[in-house]
Amino acid sequence: KQEVTQIPAALSVPEGENLVLNCSFTDSAIYNLQWFRQDPGKGLTSLLLIQSSQREQTSGRLNASLDKSSGRSTLYIAASQPGDSATYLCAVDNYGQNFVFGPGTRLSVLP
Amino acid sequence: GAVVSQHPSRVICKSGTSVKIECRSLDFQATTMFWYRQFPKQSLMLMATSNEGSKATYEQGVEKDKFLINHASLTLSTLTVTSAHPEDSSFYICSAARTSGSFGTGELFFGEGSRLTVL
Numbered sequence: 001k002q003e004v005t006q007i008p009a010a011l012s013v014p015e016g017e018n019l020v021l022n023c024s025f026t027d028s029a030i031y032n033l034q035w036f037r038q039d040p041g042k043g044l045t046s047l048l049l050i051q052s053s054q055r056e057q058t059s060g061r062l063n064a065s066l067d068k069s070s071g072r073s074t075l076y077i078a079a080s081q082p083g084d085s086a087t088y089l090c091a092v093d094n095y096g097q098n099f100v101f102g103p104g105t106r107l108s109v110l111p
Numbered sequence: 112g113a114v115v116s117q118h119p120s121r122v123i124c125k126s127g128t129s130v131k132i133e134c135r136s137l138d139f140q141a142t143t144m145f146w147y148r149q150f151p152k153q154s155l156m157l158m159a160t161s162n163e164g165s166k167a168t169y170e171q172g173v174e175k176d177k178f179l180i181n182h183a184s185l186t187l188s189t190l191t192v193t194s195a196h197p198e199d200s201s202f203y204i205c206s207a208a209r210t211s212g213s214f215g216t217g218e219l220f221f222g223e224g225s226r227l228t229v230l
Contacts, residue, residue, distance in 0.1 A: 031215025043117065043204050043221040044155075089154065093215045099145070103154045 002027045002094050006102035013080055014110050021075040021105045023090035028068045031093040035064050035075050037086040038104070044089065047075070080109045113139050115207050117222025124195055125230055132190045132225045134205030140185035141207035143216060146178070149202045149224075158203075161188045195229045202226055 003026045013019055023033070032051045036044040048057045048064040050073065056065040063076040073090055087104040094100060114137040124130050134144060142163050147155040159180050160168045167180035177199075179191040188207075192199055204224040210217035 032218075034219060036219075036221070041202070041224070041226070043115075043223040044206070044219075046218065046220055049218045091219065093217075098157075098160060098216055099219060101155050 002030075002092060002100045004090060004092055004100050004102040006088075006090060006105050008105060009103070010106040010108075012108040012110060015080060015082060017080050017109075018076070018078050019080055019107075021077070021088050021107070023073040023075070023102055025071045025073075025092050025100075027094065028071055029095045030068065031095070033064075033066055033073050033090060033092050034099075035062075035073075036089045036091065038089060039086050047088075077107075080107075082109050082111045085109050113137075113207075113209050113218075113220045115205065115220045115222045117205050117225055119225060120223060121226045121228075123228045123230065126196055127194055129191055129193045130195055130227060132192075132203055132205070132227075134188045134190070134207065134222050136186045136207040136209075136220070139207075139209045141188075141209065142185065143208045144182060144188040145206045145208070145219075146180060146188070146190050147204045147206070149204060155204065158190075192227065195227070197229045200227055200229045 007022045034049045035047040038044045050057045050066040061078040066073045087106045089104045091099045091101045116135045144161040146158045158173045161182040163182045169175045182188040205222045206219045208217035
């Protein structure tokens with residue numbers, strides 16, 4: 001059964017810093033991996049989708065990479081801003097198991 | 112990105128009443144929608160997978176008679192919490208999968224969530 005973990009659980013950084021969030025999964029038989037952010041009391045906003053055949057995706061200051069063989073994905077946030085403060089979740093779309101979510105990384109960017 | 116609308120965003124009801132939450136995909140057709148429950152400072156807990164035109168698939172431990180799910184069209188799924196009790200108070204979120212022709216469930220888009228408070 002697929003298990004998804006995220007490290008760190010929480011992160012606090014000063015504004016302007018570049019940072020990396022990590023997502024690991026145990027079963028490499030995935031269709032794709034998706035990164036989301038969730039603001040308190042809100043639903044999830046899709047950030048990036050990486051299909052299993054892809055190595056990375058970029059959107060603005062965000063860059064997500066995928067290494068299927070090692071079961072890892074990273075989300076790189078450049079020049080962080082206070083508005084980036086949120087919980088970031090990764091989710092993998094598995095063969096025959098639908099999406100499995102990680103527990104999230106709670107990010108605080110201090111002004 | 113695609114838009115998924117969830118309504119109502121907040122609902123307060125008396126114990127014993129039923130509450131319906133709607134989830135609509137506004138700009139794409141969604142064969143598959145998902146319903147989640149989220150407790151404070153915890154991750155999402157999948158309740159059920161809703162497939163258009165067929166019965167929902169419930170996760171272990173989720174009472175299908177308590178949480179009725181209907182997916183009557185490719186753009187609408189509803190969750191009805193029947194005979195609600197205070198322990199049903201929670202944040203409920205839906206998502207819709209947009210397929211792109213490639214394999215897999217597709218790309219997920221989420222509604223804004225519904226905060227249910229049962230008095």
